[in-house]
Amino acid sequence: MVKGLLKKAMDILDIYSWVNKYSSVITGCLIDNAYHYKSYWILKLRCREGVYIVKIEPGVRMHLSQSHPEEKDIDGFTRFLRSRIRDSRITSIKQPWWERIILFETSIHDKILRHYVELLPRGQWIITDQSDKIVYASRFMEYRDRSIKPSEVYSPPPLKSLSPSDKDALLNIVKGGRDLVRTIISAWGIPGHIAEEAIHRAGLYGVKNKGVSEIPYQDLEKLVDEYRRIVEEALNGKGYLVYGDENKLEIYTSYEPRLFSEVYDKTVKPLDDINTAIDVYFTEYEAYLDYQARMEEVTEKLREIEARIKRQEEIIAEYNNEIENIESILQTIYSNYHVAEEILECARETREKKGWEHIAEECNGVIEVRKDKGVIVVKLGEKTLELSIREDLSRQVIELERKRGELVRKTESAKKVLEEMHQQLNTISISMNTEEKTIRKPSPTFWYERFHWLFTRNGFLAIGGRDQSQNELVVRKYLGENDVFIHADIHGGSAVVLKSGGAHSLEDVVDASYLAACYSKAWKAGFSYIEVYWVSGRQVSKTPPPGEYLPRGAFMVYGSKNYLQVPLRLGIGVREYVDDIYGEYLKIVVGPQELVRSQAIAYVVVIPGDKKPQDISKEIAGYLEEIILRQRGVKYKIPLSEIESKIPGPSDIMLVSTP
Template sequence: MNQAFRESYEHELALRVEEEKRREIEDKIAELKKKLDERRFTANKLIASSKKLRKLAQKLFKTYPRLEEIKRFDGIHEIDGLKVEVNSRRGEIKINVDEETLTLKTDESLMKQISSLFDDAKKSMEAAERLLKEAKEIESMIEKLSKREAEELEEILLKVSAKLKPPAKRWYERYRWFTTSEGFLAVAGKDASSNISLLKKHLEPNDLVFHAEVRGAAAVILKDGLKAGEKSKVEAAQFAATYSRAWREKISRITVYYVTADQISFKPPPGHYLPRGGFIVKGERNYITVRLELAIGLTRDLELIYGPSQALAGRAIRMVKIVPGKRKSTELAEEAVKILTENMSFDRSSLNLLKERIIELIPYGSGELVKI
């Protein structure tokens, strides 16, 4: 069951990781495109400037003799369509070209200054060519990044899958079990046969055993129970009460006893008969009166957990609580699935598995959902 949910979780997480990776790649591409646009824009400006300078330089080169003639005469002159203003006091010749002004110095060689315009035009064109080369390289980077996107996403999904491989099955998973709010493991038999199997194979000196004095009740081992606090003992007692016939009889509270491991025996006194699936309790018993309830929830990694509500409270992100009642387990499971998986992405197969598992967990096939 939890394997199916890990697969669903893996799918959901993979989609999330894929989206994050895609955003990361798209951000890189957007950044590169911005650089590409900047370089193209600047290159185009430089090309336009270079052409303009070259054209102007060529025109000034043709009008050079006339410029030499007028540079000593202040005022505005018209030369070959150019508006030329001479200011001898400042030693300047201002030439208006396409709403821009070019200034030449009268005390310097005009030919040298005109020639420098050709040099500037050449430098601008070379700078533009460098930028266009960079733009081409950026285009190539964008293309490669786009092509690698699918491969990188596939790689990240494989890493996610590897991390989410389920652990090997633990011994107590063949029984009913939960972890108490104090972190102790509580394990219950599913029937008379598994009760005995559980006690004979897994009962250790530091454990406590819980049992309701009701026919067909589950035996519950609280591992390291001698170290457990009152909360864990109450929760283990609730677990034992829940999986007893008291649930079928719709009893809301019963008394459960607990004893130490050395009080459990599988040998009847002389002259007595021990029924199949039975065990003997020696010495005094400790009693706890508890409510019958079963909480079912999902953890953050979508592991299905169940047990007393107090035990699930700190671990479950979604939880439902069931008490003895008349509604069929199929109806309860259907409603529980809707509550537990609301706004989550699960395929139909996983939802069906969850429903089946919840049906298995509900004692004696009936109960009532209560608000938490």
């Protein structure tokens, strides 16, 4: 078994399971917007049950997701999606063939577009009209067996998966194969883990590598039956997460993976929903790929600087060798100065009287004459060196000293550059070490996070509207008779609902009141405190008195009100969650300082001030990341957008928690 994340794309049973379970959920949803992030696209859907995020990555996956990247962009394909399918309705979704292809249709103004999302290798997202003529695609290509170009009729890739509905076909195609496991993978068009699961369930795992001809016919029939049962099991819409060594996620399946638990002794965690399994797995896989990409980038920089350092060290070594050689020549000349002068004088006279060819025989110490260079090679002591007969010895010494000085200066400069390179190398090494400790895994997003929210000290959820339309929604949809309604005693603020069902304490009301106080106009006005009132849910009505009109986001409150004086001091912290499904993740939480301090691993307290939310968010993120790094030795990358969304308005930091 290979360690790590084994599945690189949704397999055919994943698609079969997901489409059958979610076709009714997604059909009828409106496409609110489209985004792009790296290798995939995101559709934001408005459905009866709420807002959904769909991630579509051709060749890999299509599923609903609880998380989305902080930074999204718009490419050419996204612009097309926004121009053609925004505000359109999804009218159907299906698996058109027994293959890794999902087809969904969108309709707006009676105009229908068909979307073929190919999850096969090299797959694409291809959009056609009703007659299957290609309108647009994630990538236009010319293949050997088909053409993906505008106005061409869409043709799927060669279909290689054999439908499990035809038992005889499944059985007959296996008969002519070689070893059992590879024959099933190839003939039925399924991945290895499904093939081995069927073989294991049929009791044939011990002979999986034997030739098919060696397997009794009745065993092959049983194998086919087990595979068909696995397919039927996928229709249950459940998911299974498989964990290996050190409790690391390795794979997920749409059927009970007995092979992994019974043969490989893996831990299997069953889930009620196949989409959750897909989302958890690919969230982990996406984080892993991002980490790999960042590490490769840092590693490449490391290689480049190491190569530059090596070359710089070679240059310095060359300079040092030249300096040593010049110093040796100078030392030899200084030790034999008069002898060298006599040899040069002899050489010059001989050249004038007899010619170059007689210098070596007439002058002692000359061992070679190089007429083309105007030099003689002489032996002084144990050293052999060149001397020019055209210049005085003193001028030659001066020139050697000049070259030596120049090389010394070059060496010093090269050493400074080398030191800078080592500093860069150290910085990159620190960056690599920090990256290894940096956790960027996105956290799941829950329904209440579209509002202002917190969990009180006794665990009750409080939600508040971010604008008038959300205030309307919060009260109309979520306020029960025994819940608590809270609002700042000022026009313009968040309508807050404490979902307690009457079981709250005054402390819970106080916690929730900070949402109403801080997310009111009082913050931007620079108040230091504000009065907040609270009433039971049964005292709040959207029905105005006879003859009167209630504007959007306004409510009637009947009966007496309870008042609290709330200081405009908002704690903003990082809370760590441990989930059985999504594992460890962080959330930015808010509330009174005491509440945030009890929930968060690091926090700050902000008050009305002068700094813009986008500016102070960077400061807060820096503080929180540094505190967590010192505490845990791990750096969490905190999305700035999450912090900024919590800032009520211009602010200053009053307090920073210490580790």
